[in-house]
Amino acid sequence: MSTAIDQIQAWTEQDYKYGFETPIESEAVPPGLNEDIIRRISARKGEPEFLLQWRLRAYRHWLTLKEPTWANLKYPPIDYQSIVYYSAPKGWKGGPRSLEEVDPELIRTYQKLGVPLAEQERLAGVAVDAVFDSVSVATTFKEKLAELGIIFCSFSEAVREHPELVERYLGSVVPYTDNFFAALNSAVFSDGSFCYVPKGVRCPMELSTYFRINARDTGQFERTLIIAEPGSYVSYLEGCTAPIRDSNQLHAAVVELIAHDEAEIKYSTVQNWYPGDRQGRGGIYNFVTKRGKCLGRNSKISWTQLETGSAITWKYPSCLLIGDGSVGEFYSVAVTNNYQQADTGTKMIHIGRNTRSTIVSKGISAGRGQNSYRGMVKIQKSAQGARNFSQCDSLLLGNRCGAHTFPYLEVKNPTAQVEHEASVSRVGEEQIFYCRQRGLSSEDAVSLIVSGFTRQVIRELPMEFAVEAQKLLAVSLEGSVG
Amino acid sequence: MLEIRNLQAKAGDKLILRGIDLTVRAGEVHALMGPNGSGKSTLAQVLAGRELYEVVGGEVLFEGRNLLELSPEERAREGIFLAFQYPVEIPGVSNLYFLRAALNAVRKHRGLEELDVVDFAGLLRERLRLLGMNEALLERPVNEGFSGGEKKRNEILQMAVLAPRLAILDETDSGLDIDALKAVAAGINAMRSPERAMLVVTHYQRLLEYVRPDFVHVMAEGRIVRSGGKELALELERQGYAWLEEEAAPARAGQP
Numbered sequence: 194m195s196t197a198i199d200q201i202q203a204w205t206e207q208d209y210k211y212g213f214e215t216p217i218e219s220e221a222v223p224p225g226l227n228e229d230i231i232r233r234i235s236a237r238k239g240e241p242e243f244l245l246q247w248r249l250r251a252y253r254h255w256l257t258l259k260e261p262t263w264a265n266l267k268y269p270p271i272d273y274q275s276i277v278y279y280s281a282p283k284g285w286k287g288g289p290r291s292l293e294e295v296d297p298e299l300i301r302t303y304q305k306l307g308v309p310l311a312e313q314e315r316l317a318g319v320a321v322d323a324v325f326d327s328v329s330v331a332t333t334f335k336e337k338l339a340e341l342g343i344i345f346c347s348f349s350e351a352v353r354e355h356p357e358l359v360e361r362y363l364g365s366v367v368p369y370t371d372n373f374f375a376a377l378n379s380a381v382f383s384d385g386s387f388c389y390v391p392k393g394v395r396c397p398m399e400l401s402t403y404f405r406i407n408a409r410d411t412g413q414f415e416r417t418l419i420i421a422e423p424g425s426y427v428s429y430l431e432g433c434t435a436p437i438r439d440s441n442q443l444h445a446a447v448v449e450l451i452a453h454d455e456a457e458i459k460y461s462t463v464q465n466w467y468p469g470d471r472q473g474r475g476g477i478y479n480f481v482t483k484r485g486k487c488l489g490r491n492s493k494i495s496w497t498q499l500e501t502g503s504a505i506t507w508k509y510p511s512c513l514l515i516g517d518g519s520v521g522e523f524y525s526v527a528v529t530n531n532y533q534q535a536d537t538g539t540k541m542i543h544i545g546r547n548t549r550s551t552i553v554s555k556g557i558s559a560g561r562g563q564n565s566y567r568g569m570v571k572i573q574k575s576a577q578g579a580r581n582f583s584q585c586d587s588l589l590l591g592n593r594c595g596a597h598t599f600p601y602l603e604v605k606n607p608t609a610q611v612e613h614e615a616s617v618s619r620v621g622e623e624q625i626f627y628c629r630q631r632g633l634s635s636e637d638a639v640s641l642i643v644s645g646f647t648r649q650v651i652r653e654l655p656m657e658f659a660v661e662a663q664k665l666l667a668v669s670l671e672g673s674v675g
Numbered sequence: 676m677l678e679i680r681n682l683q684a685k686a687g688d689k690l691i692l693r694g695i696d697l698t699v700r701a702g703e704v705h706a707l708m709g710p711n712g713s714g715k716s717t718l719a720q721v722l723a724g725r726e727l728y729e730v731v732g733g734e735v736l737f738e739g740r741n742l743l744e745l746s747p748e749e750r751a752r753e754g755i756f757l758a759f760q761y762p763v764e765i766p767g768v769s770n771l772y773f774l775r776a777a778l779n780a781v782r783k784h785r786g787l788e789e790l791d792v793v794d795f796a797g798l799l800r801e802r803l804r805l806l807g808m809n810e811a812l813l814e815r816p817v818n819e820g821f822s823g824g825e826k827k828r829n830e831i832l833q834m835a836v837l838a839p840r841l842a843i844l845d846e847t848d849s850g851l852d853i854d855a856l857k858a859v860a861a862g863i864n865a866m867r868s869p870e871r872a873m874l875v876v877t878h879y880q881r882l883l884e885y886v887r888p889d890f891v892h893v894m895a896e897g898r899i900v901r902s903g904g905k906e907l908a909l910e911l912e913r914q915g916y917a918w919l920e921e922e923a924a925p926a927r928a929g930q931p
Contacts, residue, residue: 622727627763629747630723630756631773631833632780641776645767645816 212437212467215302219326219408221280226273228252231380234279238349238383241356244363251369251379258373264536265565265597268441268478268505276443278381280326280408295331299323303331303403320345322386322402326411329384334398343427344389345400348416351387358389362420366449366486366513374445374480374507378414382447385415390425390456399428399655406435406466406477412443419449421456423489428459428655433502435467439475441504446481454489454516459497461654462510466502471560473532476504483510484540487519487548495522496539497653504533509567511540514548514576521550524650529562529594538568538599543576543609552583555647558594565597572609579609587617588646590639676701676738676872677722677841683732684721691717693897694733699841702869706883706908707876709894710916715876716760718894719845722874723757724750737841751777752784754840758830758847760876765817770829773817774799774836781837802835806862824855831862842866843874848882860885880912895919 222233231252235245260271282296295310303310303323310323310331320334322345329347338345344355352359369379386402406413421427435442444466450458460483469476479502485494496510512521523539541550556564570581587596598615620642628638644651677699684692691714699705709715721728722735724747735742742750765773778798779789790798803810808828818826827847834842844863848856863886867873875886883891883905891907892899900919901907 624763624765626725626747627759628765628777630751630759631777631837632748632751632784633776634748634780637776637780641768641773642765645765648767 211434211465213305214436215298215325215407217296217298217302217407218283219280220283221277221408221411224275224277224410226252226276226278226381230278234381234383237279238352240352243356243360244352247364247369248380251376252381254370255373255376255380258376260373264507264567265563265599266505266507266534266536268534271441271443271478273377275410277408277411278414279383280411281328282325299325299331302405302407320398320400322347322400324384324386324402324404324413324415326383326406326408326413329386338396338398338400341394341397342391343394343396344387346387348382348385348387348418351418355387355389358420359387359418362418362449362451363416364449366451366484367447367482372482375447375482378416378445378447378482381412382414382416385417385446386429386431387417388419388427388429390419390421390427392422393424394422395425396427399430401430401432404431404433406433406442406444409438410440410442412445414444415446417446417448419451419458419460421450421452421458421492423454423456425453426457426459428461430461430463430655432463433466435477435502437467437470437475439470441469441476441478443478444480444503446483448481448483448510450485450494452485452487452489452492452494452519455491456489457493457495458485459495459655460485460510462496462498462500463654464498464500464502464506468502468533469504469531471531473504473561476533477502478505479503479508480505481508483508484513485511485521486513487516487521487545489516489519491518491520492516493520493522495520495524495653497522497524497650498526498537499651499654500525500527500535500537503535506533506535506537508537509539511542512550513542513544514550514579515544516548517545518547518549519545520548522653523550523552523554523568524653525554526557526647526650527555527564527566528557529559529564531560531562533560534563536565536567538566540569540571541581543570543572543579543581545576547578548576549579550581552581552585553649554583554585555650556585556587556596557590557643557646558587558596559590561593563595563597565599567599567601569601569603570611571601572604572606572611574605576606577608579606581609581611583611583613585613585615586646587615588643589617589619677874678736679722679733680735681733682718682721682730682735684717684728684730686717686728690731691728691897692721695897695899697892697899699872699874701840701872703890704867704873704875704886704888706886706888706891706905707874707894708878708880708891708908708911710919711878713894714897715878715894716845719757719843719874719876722750722843723747723755748780749784751837752781756834756837756839756842758827758834758842758844760846760849762818762821762826762830764819764821766819768817769813770815770817771799771813774813774833777833778836799836802832805865806832806835807858808832808862823850824852824858827851827855827859828862831859831866835862835866838866838871840870841872841874843876845876846878847875848877848879856882857885880908883908893919
């Protein structure tokens with residue numbers, strides 16, 4: 194028995210490959226948070242007055258809030274005055290006009306991460322916005338997308354070039370009053386991605402943002418806003434990594450999605466922030482608010498996430514199903530290993546008639562990891578004929594980890610149909626022995642079992658990310674798909 | 676091919692195998708019978724390398740090599756196949772993928788090229804034809820939601836694909852209705868060959884009506900207490916296992 198557990202541990206203790214640091218000088222604001230810091234961030238970005246005022250209102254509201262304690266997470270208090278709220282590569286003045294102006298060191302950094310930005314080696318079929326600490330350093334395929342009327346750029350650029358869209362939609366899904374971390378983000382957010390897909394346009398390539406935290410003691414507070422006009426479609430992906438450090442760093446992002454009539458947004462995440470070492474030192478604190486509004490008739494928002502990184506994950510990508518016949522989906526794989534903790538799940542709020550939602554959550558715990566699924570399904574009185582299906586499965590690798598499930602259900606319309614399934618299983622010595630008896634190494638056996646367990650979610654990821662996901666899970670999925 | 680000499684093995688503190696001697700040559704089919712708890716399945720698992728059991732004495736040679744120093748996967752790649760009494764479910768992993776991964780692990784070990792999807796499909800079709808099976812089980816996850824009969828047939832299919840030197844079939848007949856039993860027996864017979872040896876572990880004589888063994892051994896209390904030809908199986912069927920008590924008793928008395 195012990196060997197099976199050793200094998201599982203060996204498998205789960207693979208090293209973090211993205212832990213390098215880029216030797217680049219940065220310019221930052223002093224640590225701490227006050228109105229002056231917020232004014233400096235806003236001024237540095239040359240923002241219009243409405244945005245500065247919005248930030249200040251958010252900050253004043255944040256001061257009245259307390260950090261939430263309801264999650265199944267344990268961590269020492271965060272000192273918000275010791276965090277640096279803005280850091281950019283030295284000499285940074287707005288976004289670069291072309292790649293030639295981007296510091297080669299940054300291009301090399303993204304190359305090392307497997308995200309080529311240079312013209313000749315770009316990923317076919319994927320447009321990338323690269324966010325480094327507090328700024329977006331490059332966005333590829335912008336012109337090509339613009340021909341179709343698609344706007345894909347950094348948030349800062351959107352503020353400059355399309356202030357009317359930003360003003361109209363910013364905070365319309367996640368208001369700054371929503372929660373502690375959303376309020377903090379609203380006050381200090383620095384950059385992120387912006388995407389607008391016009392009426393009837395099907396975005397021909399995957400849009401993606403690659404988030405990288407580099408500077409020490411710096412928090413990353415990005416904001417992403419995606420708007421899909423009637424009848425449009427867009428698939429967006431995000432990836433995240435950070436250097437290995439022995440102190441914790443805060444990442445508090447906000448993502449807002451808006452889908453109008455018949456529009457569809459597919460949002461995928463491969464979150465691989467530095468998870469801390471085997472003793473639980475260091476790692477990113479990941480407190481993220483993600484929410485999509487299915488505003489229009491028959492609109493659809495689909496969240497797929499693979500969460501393998503971060504010391505702490507607090508994240509509930511949700512859907513507000515307002516339009517009649519709108520659809521919300523949440524597919525999640527969350528892995529916690531060593532001393533990682535995750536409290537993640539979703540909220541599906543059914544408001545319109547005949548709205549449908551699907552939740553598939555797969556939690557994998559190893560080492561001393563603690564993995565909680567927290568999900569809410571709310572069927573409002575108006576949601577005639579609403580349907581939900583939830584499935585939450587947990588897989589335990591080893592005997593010192595934990596899996597927890599916290600489902601909340603609120604049904605106010607008697608015509609609603611709600612189903613919930615849950616299971617907990619342990620990778621057993623028996624399963625591993627069976628595979629080994631067929632000639633597979635124990636390592637391959639664990640990979641195989643994990644890939645089978647997560648398959649339902651991984652197949653929802655776009656191709657380009659499925660590859661990264663496979664590598665991340667150290668599994669080969671090729672044959673089990675076909 | 677297989678030489679077992681005075682093999683003793685424990686599960687926890689309990690001695691289960693108390694000195695097994697058995698020689699199996701290529702081309703032979705040996706039936707291993709005996710009452711519940713006699714150690715038949717333990718022997719099968721020990722030969723496959725199950726780490727729940729600790730070998731505390733004796734030796735096992737496979738093709739002249741010390742089998743006991745090999746890991747379970749090395750034994751499998753060297754050509755030892757165990758059809759499980761209780762085949763294990765692997766949710767989400769398609770049977771097809773599992774079979775190909777297993778075959779390629781074995782082929783790689785033997786210095787053969789790994790098979791791609793197309794070549795593998797060809798080989799698989801041929802094996803299915805040989806066994807008289809259809810493709811229905813292939814797209815489903817390994818053993819998940821399979822009936823008892825389907826699980827056992829799936830073990831036989833795996834055996835046919837991996838083409839082992841020594842196949843150990845652990846109670847492959849248990850829980851099968853007569854049609855399933857016939858199908859499984861036909862699969863086993865199809866795999867009989869002068870290069871392949873089989874060790875068929877069974878509680879009942881029933882399977883042996885369809886799979887004619889060359890030798891029959893009877894186990895009781897961790898030892899082989901009687902060996903003979905296929906007539907021994909019929910004798911057991913008539914008399915049951917009660918008479919074994921007497922045969923095992925003197926052996927027990929000789930135990931410290």
